[in-house]
Amino acid sequence: MSENFSMVAPHSKRPVNEDKIFAASRQAKEAIEKYGFENVINSTVGALLDDNGKLLVLPTVIKVLKNLPPEEIAAYAPIAGLPEYLETVKTAAFRECMPEGYIEAIATPGGSGAIRHTIWNYSEMGDYILTSDWYWGPYKTIAEEHGRKITTYTFFDENKNFNIKSFREKLNQLLKIQDRVVILLNSPAHNPTGFSLEISEWEEVINILKNFAKNKDKKIILFSDIAYIDFAGEKNKSRQFMKLFGNLPENILTIVSFSMSKGYTLYGMRSGAMICITSNKSIAEEFKNVGQFSNRGVWSNGTRSAMKILAEIFKNSELLSKVETERNVLKKMLNERAQSFVNEAKKIGLDICPYKSGFFITIPCNNPELVSEKLKKDNIFVVPLQKGIRFAVCSVSKEKCLKAPLKLLNAIKNI
């Protein structure tokens, strides 16, 4: 019996890395046991926690679930999703900013499933998928699982604005070697930086796409990841950019990924959707057919009860208003934590990525692994990224968010 013997197919043999978030989170828990919660800053958790480290849940959402009749929990949903859910996600995603065009939706397990279907169905084996140099790690995992590669442009320019030049150049390069490009763009409240494109920056992005789309042999798929949109300011203002997805050339397909994970605190119920916007009716139908086939061919149907919850909430304006009121409390808390961090960082001269809203703040630095090891000795637990460290303001009290920047600065300086 050999230790090197392997049963998986060659493409599935991958280096085994310990999950960094998991490892850091485990060590944080050990430190809390030893030194007490108040003496530890655990900023590894990517969910909203209260000041005592307990998960924050929108009570109305859970109440709606608990009031569902058993059949709405137990029964299969249709493969594409409950029809009323597929209607509701459009409202929930766009609110008053519905773009013009043909719009179809397919239920997916969170945003991850939407990324999977988009990459698998709209790019080819071996293709490059384009995203920014600061990006959510699983983009790479999803691409690699399916035999694709991630390539990046520089997210920020020297003024900490969206680096439109780098975006254009990189897309230009890619379109020279590929006839189709999937672009993953996470805004507003980008994970891990908290950056959001301004509406003028979005206009520039769309103009660039339109320009490239003049070559009708090229197909551009813009995947708009709005996972954190419900924590990115006023609901219609933060959605304004989606209006720009209407009336585009037919060889630009926009796919918006909706998720119930953050906005409805239903992380563990695995409910999201992919929503297409296109000016060509048959492309919308193709999207629907392909998504349905892929659902059946990967995970079958989605979590019915979560879909039903969203439909119930939007059917009843009183419920919706309750959910929004409850969410506003969390939003306010999140903003206060983030502002404490950002102001303190500015005061002491800690350089951070341009944060506007969302769950995370990122601090660029050399040797992030070493910095995060150093911080552990100070009972601060962060997630090391490739070019910096991620601090989850979503899960750390305002008081600790105020304390952290100086400790981070010292750790970075002293390596």
Place this chain on the structure above:
Amino acid sequence: MSENFSMVAPHSKRPVNEDKIFAASRQAKEAIEKYGFENVINSTVGALLDDNGKLLVLPTVIKVLKNLPPEEIAAYAPIAGLPEYLETVKTAAFRECMPEGYIEAIATPGGSGAIRHTIWNYSEMGDYILTSDWYWGPYKTIAEEHGRKITTYTFFDENKNFNIKSFREKLNQLLKIQDRVVILLNSPAHNPTGFSLEISEWEEVINILKNFAKNKDKKIILFSDIAYIDFAGEKNKSRQFMKLFGNLPENILTIVSFSMSKGYTLYGMRSGAMICITSNKSIAEEFKNVGQFSNRGVWSNGTRSAMKILAEIFKNSELLSKVETERNVLKKMLNERAQSFVNEAKKIGLDICPYKSGFFITIPCNNPELVSEKLKKDNIFVVPLQKGIRFAVCSVSKEKCLKAPLKLLNAIKNI
């Protein structure tokens, strides 16, 4: 703007077929509206329904869900699954028939997700996947979604036993052209026929695999689909065959797929697992690593609350016994319905596939589409398969199960 214009990658362009089950089910509902429930036999639904067509749900399971603290519903589960769930699924799958070997589990959305990961990670692009000629349609969808093809052996011999000869021959052929073969074998209570391999038949299957495995260049992956096992007789007797998965050569990997859909009536909560049995520890570790990577790379994590429910049930013998008692009522009802159908079929000379237990009975016939159209005029709604029609005894009253065979016989005779 062209109607033939397409945005999806070439491999994802697929013929669009109306879902036959969905179509038949819609027409059944229309007939019920028009003629009344008592005058329509809707045997299209693949879930346990009471005699009035209402979904049957195990009350204790729902009660456990409703008693969970909000955090256990809202929080993400770890990527591989809740550790206590991954332990519990082993007990729930094997009960007293745990095979000897290294056993690891990965949470997946139902059994479908387990099939996906097995096909993707243990076969190569373009490979043939082996199953019986009567098989659950989505096997094909899952294979095709991932660029694989289904090939089949003849399930039954002339005596309506497992066709071991055809199985051996087909596997032999495949191993001449492929170095690895994934075998999908759904037993007991096979969908769509209700067939189960006897223990002696299982022994023959395993002996054949062992024989082929003497060639160490060949890798055999036996995927044991036990989706319906909790409706296939006494719990340990129906599981006896899994003992045979222990102590096999290291180039045979067995993967058992567990699902909460049927046995716990949690169809819509999307919770299952894939469980490996291998005599080589490093193969078990590889299985765990590959499954975790694929989870992250496809749908991220699974439905936490469903995992928690299973763990709670098995932690508390009183709860477990309640669930089993409730399930036994459904099992008894299912058996009575099926026996009514089987006895009547025998009496009138309607030839059916060898049914032993489970949700479905299959009637081989020529031109199944035409037969099912004919039956619709008689207000009987069935699912046409490639070589016969599927009658879902799980969702039709005993009384109607008694009436149906004669009508089926007439429809088949008169085409």
